[in-house]
Amino acid sequence: MSLKSKMPLQVWILTLSAFAIGTAEFVIAGVLPQVAGSLGITEGQAGNLITTYALAIVVGGPILTLWLARFEKRKALLGLMALFIAGNMIGAVTTHYTLLLISRVIAGLTQGPFYGIGAVVATKLVSDKLAGQAVGQMFTGLRHQFPC
Numbered sequence: 001m002s003l004k005s006k007m008p009l010q011v012w013i014l015t016l017s018a019f020a021i022g023t024a025e026f027v028i029a030g031v032l033p034q035v036a037g038s039l040g041i042t043e044g045q046a047g048n049l050i051t052t053y054a055l056a057i058v059v060g061g062p063i064l065t066l067w068l069a070r071f072e073k074r075k076a077l078l079g080l081m082a083l084f085i086a087g088n089m090i091g092a093v094t095t096h097y098t099l100l101l102i103s104r105v106i107a108g109l110t111q112g113p114f115y116g117i118g119a120v121v122a123t124k125l126v127s128d129k130l131a132g133q134a135v136g137q138m139f140t141g142l143r144h145q146f147p148c
Helices: 009-030 032-039 043-068 073-093 097-109 111-124 128-143
Strands: none
Touching: 009 032, 009 043, 009 073, 009 097, 009 111, 009 128, 032 043, 032 097, 043 073, 043 097, 043 111, 073 097, 073 111, 097 111, 111 128
16 A cells, blocks of 8 residues: 555645645736736736735734644634635625735735644644655645646
C-alpha cells in the first residue's frame, strides 16, 4: 500500500481548503479590469483589492493566530473556514467598492492562521512517520497556485 493512500480524508480536506484560500488570494489579479469596470473605479483602485488582502494576511494573520491558540484547533479551523466563506460571499454579492475591500480583509485574515493551524492538525492526523508528508500534502493545495 502506498503512503499516499494512508492519508486520512481530513488531510485531503485541508488540502482542498488550502487550495481554495490560495485561489481566493490570486484570482482577483486576473479579473481586475472587469472588476474596475463593473464598480466604476480605476484599475489602480481595483488593485487595492490585492493590497488589502495581503495586508490582512501580514498584519492581522499573526494577531489572529495568537488569539486562536487558546481554542481547540479543529474548532479554530472550522471558524476560519466559516470566516473565509463569509468574506468571499460578501465579496461575491456586493456592488460597492468599500464593502468589497472589507470582504477581502475578512477573507485575508484567515490565510495565515489557517496554514499554521492546519499544518499542526495535519501532523496529528497521521503517525509520526507520515507527519512531514501530511503537511506536504496539505501545502500541495497552495502549490497548485503556481504551476511549474
